[in-house]
Amino acid sequence: MPLPSQPLRKLGFLTIGLFDEADPGRGHESTLGVIELGERLGFDSAWVRHRHLQYGISSPVAVLAAASQRTSRIELGTAVIPVGWENPLRLAEDLATVDVLSAGRLNPGVSVGPPMHYDQVKDALYPSTGDLEDFGYERVRRLLSFVRGEPATDFSGVEGFEVFSHRVQPHSPGLGSRMWYGGGSLRSARWAGEHAMNFLTSSVVKAETSEQFAEIQLSHVREFRAHHPDGERARVSQGLVVIPTDSASSEQRARYKEYAEKRTPRTAAPQGPARMMFAPDLVGDSAEIAERLYAHAAFQEVDEVAFALPFTFEHEDYVQILTDIATRLGPELGWRPRP
Template identity: 45%
Template structure:
């Protein structure tokens, strides 16, 4: 099996819901994370999406997840910093990490907010702000909770205190990740000490082959890693095991994969974006496909990415099939 070397098996949930009933969808996503913990997954990640039927505030959502779980790591993949104030976001993330007792992983990306033209004056004027990688650096600096003055000052709380970001989440700055799709972003992430998140979308730079581009991305990241701690690379793949699915569900999965195949045949758009085909089949068939993946042996963390718009029963079946094949539940019991 091509999974023996992996030390962290994760899953990424979309957090989708119906417009007329957001509670049910969000509650189902929390229950999926609870299920993932019972099945033995090492970490659960959530997407943060804006103006869509998904999780628009990853920190708020994961605060709830901290109270429903005990062991599983929690992560954001990814928070688009263009929508955020780095200091206020740092306060929220630090609070979540404290509530989780140090289980939070923070994945971010930089750049201007994609929907800024639609949001108008609901956000700060784009032309007046810096949306470069420096925004991620400011987040990391805030999370370090360095004193903001040389002496205590009076505030709203009783007595005087040295002003600094509170609560201080010890170790969280060592669990910062960057969603990198280009060589430039991989270079910056390595130099800044952010771990690397990479999945099934990447920028084609000098090649039209996805796996070649992803290997180059990892090479660039590792070449630029400057920290004493070991770098981490989280690899995402869309994987749809069919072992526990009925015939109708298998056909629906196959149709989903077929609809998305066209985008994998050639670079897309001005950035030459490359997509990796989804992986579908029995666990044996999936293992055979992954055994031919030249990127997988280079990482120790694999992220099972769940597609949008599937039903909660589909997500349960996918997570259960994959965990059973990898014997995650048995491994988790041994570890405890």
């Protein structure tokens, strides 16, 4: 169990940014407002999810570009961008641009794999190359090379009145060390470590060596660090769904409890052919949640978290939850807000 002398170092949160198709602006404004609130409350980081052809944030880089102009301190992350939807060179340009705009606050998280429902979307996404695309780790390796300043072309210099660079521009030197991999398997944890990335571990993992969520997540943390050049100092952020109820109304508490209970059955055993394990949502007052976290095997080996906000709540609910995390739960975990 972590000791008071080993406090939680970084506290962040993650939002999916849902919106109504009839009024998408309101939902995006709510997301930006939540990020601004996070900065006022002293959170270290704010992360956004990525959803294509759904009613959630489809362009996290654009949203974080806007957030970078409405905040000055809080770190801004993606958890995660599935690079199967992306051209690595173009994504590297976008990430570097937002990092420059935010004065070095961007923390891009990515993952591999074919796009969801690929057979239905490939003709729109890759009409000529749909059956040739490689959705493995090589796609992330290319992204890393471009972000870290490796050559994208053997051509550079002056042509007429235009000047060309051999690497992606703008180049943001610190961004390469702030790239995260969102992984849920031993293989992904190992690959992220071998390529000197940071590691995001969420509330979904693959049941490979156990059917106990905390044990599985712990094995991923250790596998990552065992293969990372920084060893035990390599950065890992844990993301669980956490819903403190300290200042919640009775109606909110009942709704939060119902939300978690509906999702609990999927946490009892591995789900589907991929044997995915889901972590239970942590609902209760901050002292109760802190006790459960201190007993969590993986939490015991991390010093930063990005707690996930529930998907379907209202803006006012997120204000209450974030306020309780920052003012109640964080201090229970030894964290102190940044000035």
